[in-house]
Amino acid sequence: MIVVCIILILILCLLLKFGICLFLHKHGKISYKNFNALGFAYDEKKDIFYSTKNAWQKDFGYSHLYDVAAPIGSIIVDTEPVHFFYNNRNWLITFWKGQYGITTGAEIGIYYTEEKKIHRNTIYKPATEDMLDMCFILYKKGKEIMRICANHWWLAGFKLGMFSHPKELSMYLQITFPNKEMLNTFLISFEKLKYKSKEYKICGNIFLLKYKKPHTKRVWTRSHIIDFISQHNNKRNVKLYNKYLEDAVQNKNDLPNEKYFILNDYIPNILKNNKQLDFIKLPCPKKSGVILLRDDIYSTVGGNYNEK
Numbered sequence: 457m458i459v460v461c462i463i464l465i466l467i468l469c470l471l472l473k474f475g476i477c478l479f480l481h482k483h484g485k486i487s488y489k490n491f492n493a494l495g496f497a498y499d500e501k502k503d504i505f506y507s508t509k510n511a512w513q514k515d516f517g518y519s520h521l522y523d524v525a526a527p528i529g530s531i532i533v534d535t536e537p538v539h540f541f542y543n544n545r546n547w548l549i550t551f552w553k554g555q556y557g558i559t560t561g562a563e564i565g566i567y568y569t570e571e572k573k574i575h576r577n578t579i580y581k582p583a584t585e586d587m588l589d590m591c592f593i594l595y596k597k598g599k600e601i602m603r604i605c606a607n608h609w610w611l612a613g614f615k616l617g618m619f620s621h622p623k624e625l626s627m628y629l630q631i632t633f634p635n636k637e638m639l640n641t642f643l644i645s646f647e648k649l650k651y652k653s654k655e656y657k658i659c660g661n662i663f664l665l666k667y668k669k670p671h672t673k674r675v676w677t678r679s680h681i682i683d684f685i686s687q688h689n690n691k692r693n694v695k696l697y698n699k700y701l702e703d704a705v706q707n708k709n710d711l712p713n714e715k716y717f718i719l720n721d722y723i724p725n726i727l728k729n730n731k732q733l734d735f736i737k738l739p740c741p742k743k744s745g746v747i748l749l750r751d752d753i754y755s756t757v758g759g760n761y762n763e764k
Contacts, residue, residue: 554622560616
């Protein structure tokens, strides 16, 4: 089965390269403007891809098998799942960071199942009806790569054309729970991972975490051999992308002036210290300041929303 998957991936990669060559030959330039066919949108000012609220991925939920298969598809990421029981449901909140093919990125996913007994093959549903306010800032070797906030079930951001090893990345994240009961049941499971007290903090119903090294055991496909082969290919493909495609991407100055999703000043105060960020030691925020994601449009909480 694994061999078949690898062969299929290689075929898809060849088809993708062939398609890119044809596109460049015909159109000359690539623009990611209004790119949302794959469940993502592109912010050209921040130069990141981010997950949309109505992404097609929600129809497939989440399963542990996805993480097992990921390394075979050149996705080498650190995974930290937290399972807990709340309101007659088994919940799963997972953090990811690492290399996704030719992109560096991070994710926070919120899922649940109404099954009373869970196992490795359980397929969780996305928490589209119970989304939470979330934020994260992703650093590579201490340098900020991206920051993103939203009321979401799957908060994800990706930097195309960047290569990273998961251990080089640090993820500073914040989740606001709807009440103390849900937060406390989450904490009971989270504390079993044995993070040090200086690595996380509780501010009212807000959970904050410095996620650098996962405390959960790797999936068996994250072996040294598979990591080496996948990362070698990822690094090579990133170089190819930057060499052949970067110049073909439409210049930002060529794009018309339109309103894009920009977080700017809407990031919570607790996440605003860029250079020496240590929000575990900072005072708790008075309000979340999180922005709302409505499809591909971001707006401030309580602000007016005008769809264009």
